[in-house]
Amino acid sequence: MADDYKGASKKRLWTLMEKCMKKTVLFLVLALSSFSLHAAGYKAFFGGGYSMASIEVDGEVLGAEASTVEFNMSALDMAGGMMLNEFLAIEGRLGLGVANDEKTVAISVLEPKVKTKLTRYYGLYLRPQYSQERFQVYGLLGLAGANIEMAIEDTNAYDSGEDSGLSYGLGVGFSPEGSLFFNIEYMNMIDSDDYTFSGVNLRVEFKL
Template identity: 30%
Template sequence: MKKHAIALSVASLFSVSTFAGDYLGVNYKLVEVSAGSLSAEPAVLEVKYGKMFTNEIALEGRLGFGIADDDDLEADSFVGVFGAYHLDLDAIVTPYGLLGYSRTKLSEGSASESRSDISYGFGANIEIDKKSSINVEYTQLFDKDGLEGTSFSAGWHYSF
C-alpha cells in the first residue's frame, strides 16, 4: 500500500493539471498576400486562446477578422488551430515555434475565396509581469496555387 501511495504521489507531479495553464491573447496581424510580383497587406485583429499541457507544449485556437484593407484586397476572416512549443517558460523572453492548420478568407470587390493550408511560424513572448507579456510573431499561413500568405503580428498575451 505504501508503494502505491508513493507511486501515486510521484505520478501526480507529472500530471497534466500540474502544468496546465490557459492563456488569452490579442494581436494586430499584418497579412501579406502575394502572387508573383503583386502583393497586398490587409490587417487582421486576432484573438487566441491556448492551453498549456506541459511547460513547453500548448494547443491554441485562433480567430481573426479583417480591420483594414489594402487597395481592393481584404482579409475577411482567419481561423487556425496550432500546436506551440515554448523553449523556456522561466525566461523573460520565451521563444516558441508553431505548427498547425489555418483558413484565411480573402475578398476583392464582390469576389471572395478561402485559402486553407498547413501553417507554421515562430515568435516570442516578452514578459511584462508574471501574468502578461507582449508578443511578436511571424507565420506562414498558406502557399499554394501561386498565392502565398504570410503574417507578422504584435500583441498582448495574458496567462490565467
C-alpha cells in the first residue's frame, strides 16, 4: 500500500512539473515571437525531413499489462521558421507517418501481434544555433504532440490516443552553397507516461 501511495505521489509530482515546464516553454516562445515582430534583417527558413523513428511502449498496451516493446516506423514532415536574432530562431513542424510496424507482444498470458501506426505529429520549438556560410549546429526545445493508433491482430481491440509533452533534439547541417542545407538530427519527440517517441531525422532546409 505504501509503495502504491509513493508511486501515485511521484506520478502526480511529475505531472505537475511537466505542466509547469510546458507553460514556461510556451511563455518563452510567445515572448520571443512578439520580439521577432520588431526584428529586421534576419532570415526565414523552410524545409522538410524524413524520420527513422521508434516508439517504445513500456508496461501497458491497450489497457493491459505488457512487456516493453519497440515499434519502428518512418515519417515525413514539413517545417518552417524565422530567425529572431543571429543565434535564435522559432520553428514549427508538422508530420505524417508513412510506414507502420507490427510486433508480437507479451500481454498477460497471451502473445498477440500488435500493429502500431503513427498518424501525425507536430511541434513548436525554440532553436538556438550557431551557423557559418556552409555549416550550422543547433538545438531544439519545445512542445510536441503525436497521435498513435494500436490494434491487436484478428480482434476488435483498438485504441487511438493523442499525447503531448516536452520535445528536444540536436542537429548539424552542411551546405554546398550557403542557402541550401542538408541536416541530420536526433530528436526525442515525446516522452510521455504511455510511450517514448524518438528518432533520427534527415532534413533539407532552405534559407531565404
